Amino acid sequence: MNSKLRSLIKYSLLLSIALILLFFAFRGIDVKKMLTDILHANMFWVAVSGFLSIAAFIVRAHRWHLLIEPMNYNPSLKNTTCALLIGYFANLALPRLGEVSRCGALSKAESIPFNKLLGTVIIERTIDVISLLCCMFLAAIIEFNRLGNFFTENIVNPLLKKIDQLLMSPLLVVIVVVLAIILIAVLYYYTKKGRKGTGSAFSKIIHGLIEGFRSVAHLKSPWLFITESILIWVIYYLSVYTALNAFFFTTHLGSGAALFLLVAGGIGMSAPVQGGIGTYHLLVSQGLVLYGLSQQEGLTFATLLHTLQLILVVLFGVASLLILFSKGKRA
Numbered sequence: 001m002n003s004k005l006r007s008l009i010k011y012s013l014l015l016s017i018a019l020i021l022l023f024f025a026f027r028g029i030d031v032k033k034m035l036t037d038i039l040h041a042n043m044f045w046v047a048v049s050g051f052l053s054i055a056a057f058i059v060r061a062h063r064w065h066l067l068i069e070p071m072n073y074n075p076s077l078k079n080t081t082c083a084l085l086i087g088y089f090a091n092l093a094l095p096r097l098g099e100v101s102r103c104g105a106l107s108k109a110e111s112i113p114f115n116k117l118l119g120t121v122i123i124e125r126t127i128d129v130i131s132l133l134c135c136m137f138l139a140a141i142i143e144f145n146r147l148g149n150f151f152t153e154n155i156v157n158p159l160l161k162k163i164d165q166l167l168m169s170p171l172l173v174v175i176v177v178v179l180a181i182i183l184i185a186v187l188y189y190y191t192k193k194g195r196k197g198t199g200s201a202f203s204k205i206i207h208g209l210i211e212g213f214r215s216v217a218h219l220k221s222p223w224l225f226i227t228e229s230i231l232i233w234v235i236y237y238l239s240v241y242t243a244l245n246a247f248f249f250t251t252h253l254g255s256g257a258a259l260f261l262l263v264a265g266g267i268g269m270s271a272p273v274q275g276g277i278g279t280y281h282l283l284v285s286q287g288l289v290l291y292g293l294s295q296q297e298g299l300t301f302a303t304l305l306h307t308l309q310l311i312l313v314v315l316f317g318v319a320s321l322l323i324l325f326s327k328g329k330r331a
Helices: 003-026 031-039 043-071 077-091 097-110 114-142 150-168 170-196 201-218 222-246 255-270 279-289 295-326
Strands: none
Touching: 031 295, 043 077, 043 114, 043 201, 043 222, 043 295, 077 097, 077 295, 097 114, 097 295, 114 201, 114 222, 114 255, 222 255, 222 295, 255 279, 279 295
């Protein structure tokens, strides 16, 4: 089976899953009323939410730039932002394709080795997962009285159980030892080949990834990096919070609800389906049901916010493709 056929099958399978989830989310929903409510939403707050999302794109691009700097490369913020947006756009076609696409786009625009950029993106994604977990536990603390045992029974306890099972498993020791041996062997192989000046393509890839990983330990502005990592999620939160003012049935929801919806939406967007389609709608709408809204109202809000993000990603993704590849490499 060739790679193109595998990609087509994977794309079709994931899209099918997304459409099935979307079907379940919209089952029993009055779509005509939903569209009417969206058209009559307060567009001022929708615009504010969209503007905040754009600001988050720029901050995230600058944070990526901070990770690239220690490797002695200085890409322009314009090209870094365009590459990032191309990555978001590519994720609409195939989940996780965006990480590869944005590295490829910036590599071509700025002549930075692809493998080094990939290492920085892996670091970024790791930080994002940690940040989402922090938001999750913060939401569990703030909203515990309102949501009762929802977080404990559906998120915290299953997570702790999985961790406990992993730690108690004898396979963990075997896996750690095997990975350590492999890592040591790879590093030794690379070092030996590097000294001889005859490193293979594989060793060069490993070297680039390692250099990308090490960039986080050699940041020129570590406090700025930490500040921007926090700021990204603060902006995401404000984007959700302001969007609550778009509908009369969500304006009464407070800051705690916005944090909970940020977490639900973050998990939905992280699911391995194109653009979080279906998973985002289900999780955010069900989250709003916990706050006393109807399924109709919850899905209306989720659809508005997801559609807004989708429009921004498509518009800016296409524009970034035109900007980055029409002018070629930066002089």
